Amino acid sequence: MSQKYSQFLEKLHTISDVEKSIAVLDWDRETYMPMAGNAGRTAQVSTLSSIAHELFTSNELGDLLGAAEQEQAGADYDSTQASMLRNVRRSYDEKRRFSSEFVKRSSSITGAAGAAWAKSRQDNDFPSFQPHLEAAVALGQESAEIYGYTDEKYDALLDQHERGMKTADVRRIFAALKSETVPLVKAIGEKLDAVDNRMLKQDFPVEAQRTMCHYAAESVGYDFKRGHLGEVHHPFSTSFGRNDVRITTRFAPEFAVSSIFAVLHESGHAMYEQGIAENLDRTPLGQGTSSGIHESQSRLIENQVGRSLGYWQVHFPELVRHFPKQLTGVTAEQFYRAINKVEPSFIRVEADELTYNMHIMVRFELEQQLISGELRAADLPQAWRAKMQELLGVTPKTDAQGVLQDVHWSLAAFGYFPTYTLGNLYSAQFVAAAKSQDSLIEADLAKGDSTRLLAWLHHNVHRHGSKYDPAQLCERATGSTLTAQPFVDYVREKYGALYAL
Numbered sequence: 001m002s003q004k005y006s007q008f009l010e011k012l013h014t015i016s017d018v019e020k021s022i023a024v025l026d027w028d029r030e031t032y033m034p035m036a037g038n039a040g041r042t043a044q045v046s047t048l049s050s051i052a053h054e055l056f057t058s059n060e061l062g063d064l065l066g067a068a069e070q071e072q073a074g075a076d077y078d079s080t081q082a083s084m085l086r087n088v089r090r091s092y093d094e095k096r097r098f099s100s101e102f103v104k105r106s107s108s109i110t111g112a113a114g115a116a117w118a119k120s121r122q123d124n125d126f127p128s129f130q131p132h133l134e135a136a137v138a139l140g141q142e143s144a145e146i147y148g149y150t151d152e153k154y155d156a157l158l159d160q161h162e163r164g165m166k167t168a169d170v171r172r173i174f175a176a177l178k179s180e181t182v183p184l185v186k187a188i189g190e191k192l193d194a195v196d197n198r199m200l201k202q203d204f205p206v207e208a209q210r211t212m213c214h215y216a217a218e219s220v221g222y223d224f225k226r227g228h229l230g231e232v233h234h235p236f237s238t239s240f241g242r243n244d245v246r247i248t249t250r251f252a253p254e255f256a257v258s259s260i261f262a263v264l265h266e267s268g269h270a271m272y273e274q275g276i277a278e279n280l281d282r283t284p285l286g287q288g289t290s291s292g293i294h295e296s297q298s299r300l301i302e303n304q305v306g307r308s309l310g311y312w313q314v315h316f317p318e319l320v321r322h323f324p325k326q327l328t329g330v331t332a333e334q335f336y337r338a339i340n341k342v343e344p345s346f347i348r349v350e351a352d353e354l355t356y357n358m359h360i361m362v363r364f365e366l367e368q369q370l371i372s373g374e375l376r377a378a379d380l381p382q383a384w385r386a387k388m389q390e391l392l393g394v395t396p397k398t399d400a401q402g403v404l405q406d407v408h409w410s411l412a413a414f415g416y417f418p419t420y421t422l423g424n425l426y427s428a429q430f431v432a433a434a435k436s437q438d439s440l441i442e443a444d445l446a447k448g449d450s451t452r453l454l455a456w457l458h459h460n461v462h463r464h465g466s467k468y469d470p471a472q473l474c475e476r477a478t479g480s481t482l483t484a485q486p487f488v489d490y491v492r493e494k495y496g497a498l499y500a501l
């Protein structure tokens, strides 16, 4: 390694250390911090955040970057050096476009909007949230103008979460998904009673859930020597570096599987971060490459592995051992059917694997219209109900169960929602490619063993961190860019069998 690049890398390590310290403070806030600590914690995080921002956008980093680029001009595209320089050059130029006045104003608008959102959701009072939503939309529009775009404004917002993906691409992919899966949901709708999931709605002691969650994370390959399972209101995972990646869950006594599936989901996110190559640690490449790819790893473990019959044929006896009163007499197959019940509903985070994507399409279509100016915030609740009826065939009775259910828009995080469904689609494409490249993977999965699949993911996805953009990564791993087809094939086969369609 040469001198200029080493100096540049040293600066990146410093910035990463500040960012990971923020992550530790945030994790602590969500897990152990007493409520009274909140004001102090907000000040600490805000101080460290502005230090990190200043370091990253400084002329000093710009000079080090420029010198390293000159020195490494001939480096191979796939080398760590060339990838690092590519990645940092792009983020550096992007972040420099946003003035510190904008960053400050933006956090004050979203801070107020977030608080107003929480209260208006609690009170089912959209009108009190409306002015804040208008401010958040204006902020999103302004940020798109600063960020820049060539085709349409929404592209600039999407690009900040799924680099390189265009709105037109998502529209095309979602249209294919919609035309194939809406009829499938309709067909299932006529046979709703074919799957009985009442056994999931009983009292499940939290202590046994805790043990089972630990078991479930280990069963899919989450490394507890470099991890930790904590308890929170809204489950998440966080990385302080590849050797300390933590997961969290929430325990609902009346519905045990929600804590287990949250753990499987977060384990998928965390194993991605645990699998990143060691030499990328403490740099901007030492993290997952996009929201969509990250979500593909969590969904893959949660659904393709965790909601498969093979997995439960092996692990169901362990579940029964922890909940004998609730589950004795239930078979693995009955349990598998119950956890895959499809039912159109109002709340995104409680939706099954199939209708989930329709919740996302509702949001994707509406937020494009908000950003383009076609739809006014005042008309959003009405438009929401109409879209829910069109795509899911249900109309929420209240705004709390409808347009007010998600935090994202109050944070001006427009362009984020589609990455959830992109994640589902990537995950199916990864699994299909893995099975075709290694013929033993399918047989192992049928025996509840995902070790081989995990090795494939590690080799093709995890170890690269952010070296490649999502489209590049997908193409390198699967041989083609993202399409809806592998997901459509997967749900057709799975739900066709479950509902005898």
Ligand code: ZN
Residues within 6 Å of the ligand: 265, 269, 295, 298
């Ligand atoms: Zn996730």
